[in-house]
Amino acid sequence: MTAEPRRFVVYGFASVHDALGAESALRDAGLAVTAIPSPRELGELCGVALRMDPALASAAEVVFASAGTTPRATAQIDDL
Amino acid sequence: MTESDGRRCIYLDHGATSWPKPPEVIEAVVAAMTEQGANPGRGAYGMALAASRVVFEARGALARLLGVPDSRDLAFVSGCTEACNLMLKGLLAPGDRVVVSSMEHNAITRPLHLLAAAGLVIDVVEADPAGVVHAGDIERAVRAARTRAVICQHASNVTGAIQPIADVADIAHEHGALLLVDGAQGAGHLEVDLTALDVDAYAISGHKGLLGPQGVGLLYLRPGLDVTELMQGGTGGGSSEDESQPQGRPERYEAGTPNTPGIAGLGAAARLLFEHGDAWRAEEQMLFRELKEGLSALSGVRVLGPRPDEPSVPSLSLVSDRLDPDKIAFMLDRRYGIAVRSGLHCAPWAHRTIGTIGTGAVRFGLGHGNTRDDVLAAVSAVAEILS
Numbered sequence: 001m002t003a004e005p006r007r008f009v010v011y012g013f014a015s016v017h018d019a020l021g022a023e024s025a026l027r028d029a030g031l032a033v034t035a036i037p038s039p040r041e042l043g044e045l046c047g048v049a050l051r052m053d054p055a056l057a058s059a060a061e062v063v064f065a066s067a068g069t070t071p072r073a074t075a076q077i078d079d080l
Numbered sequence: 081m082t083e084s085d086g087r088r089c090i091y092l093d094h095g096a097t098s099w100p101k102p103p104e105v106i107e108a109v110v111a112a113m114t115e116q117g118a119n120p121g122r123g124a125y126g127m128a129l130a131a132s133r134v135v136f137e138a139r140g141a142l143a144r145l146l147g148v149p150d151s152r153d154l155a156f157v158s159g160c161t162e163a164c165n166l167m168l169k170g171l172l173a174p175g176d177r178v179v180v181s182s183m184e185h186n187a188i189t190r191p192l193h194l195l196a197a198a199g200l201v202i203d204v205v206e207a208d209p210a211g212v213v214h215a216g217d218i219e220r221a222v223r224a225a226r227t228r229a230v231i232c233q234h235a236s237n238v239t240g241a242i243q244p245i246a247d248v249a250d251i252a253h254e255h256g257a258l259l260l261v262d263g264a265q266g267a268g269h270l271e272v273d274l275t276a277l278d279v280d281a282y283a284i285s286g287h288k289g290l291l292g293p294q295g296v297g298l299l300y301l302r303p304g305l306d307v308t309e310l311m312q313g314g315t316g317g318g319s320s321e322d323e324s325q326p327q328g329r330p331e332r333y334e335a336g337t338p339n340t341p342g343i344a345g346l347g348a349a350a351r352l353l354f355e356h357g358d359a360w361r362a363e364e365q366m367l368f369r370e371l372k373e374g375l376s377a378l379s380g381v382r383v384l385g386p387r388p389d390e391p392s393v394p395s396l397s398l399v400s401d402r403l404d405p406d407k408i409a410f411m412l413d414r415r416y417g418i419a420v421r422s423g424l425h426c427a428p429w430a431h432r433t434i435g436t437i438g439t440g441a442v443r444f445g446l447g448h449g450n451t452r453d454d455v456l457a458a459v460s461a462v463a464e465i466l467s
Contacts, residue, residue: 015330015331017331018328038124
């Protein structure tokens, strides 16, 4: 059985280090996040991106600001 | 402890590398090879992410240990020698002038030799006979001409002398120069707070006082300091389509697959040192003082370096008027199972400074895991050999 695609917000970072730092900060803040291969919608085909429920985007941005880990790119994607 | 041939070994060569490694370090290395064996930063499947997190968390643990607010300012390299090469070759250009202490290791002096052939101007500041560099001497040299950088070790691998790095940093910065430090013998044996020391670059060995595996080290670079990388290549992350090397830290300095097992072990060591470092250093210093006092009291022995009651990292060298250093080291090994190192210790400048360039010396380096019995055995063995 195939799941229906859902809409997600994805964040790309300057480096894998930055992506993992952001992931750690999001988890510390209790926000659900999944590390995924960077999708082409972020404008790059390598590296690690972070995928989240769009409903958490506002909270995520607060976390990014306080952790000093600004995403390099943001996009909305439909993903499984 | 035993060597691979089953002989008992009293290991007193911590100045070269620490041994044995704490079990937690070995376990982390094994886990990196068995459970996190993918290439960190080169994929987003489970094991690649696990490997990436090992590197990320190790960097964070080391930053916490070394007083670095942003772990991106620590680059993993193959060892302190690569770190020294990177900071020197990445910052210095033909026509620059540097002031350098006379106690430096070949990891500094050989890159400088190469750079001098291309036009780098080098002024050497002599340390005193104990191997201590005096800040006033550095200041006189820096005042003499426009200086791009002061280069000074944190501690001597020959005499154990601790250099006044914080004072030298003030002097360098007051005169518009950088301070570049070879910290091979410092980190781990000393409590190191790189922010408080106010250094511009600090090269770190992972396998000596930090108790990690061989093949991994660190270079700390002050935030904003533009150091040209030694190598270009894959960094795994975004912007792979760019032909130029990423300029962000740490990936600018980490082209190619990292030594993940080594980094994992070093991270485990950093966590141990953060928790137990103060107690371990106190024990190390107590044993070292006993060793130094015991050897200094022997007839026919001259212990080089600071007096037993003066600050020092736990390495000392000695010479005897009765036997050459190589003979002493050989007999300590074969008769007593005591591992020490004779010769020039890759530091001919230092031996020239303290007057042993023609003979070398025997170095005893204590570290984590040594016991009072080791110290007593070493003093007794040297006494017997020279009797």
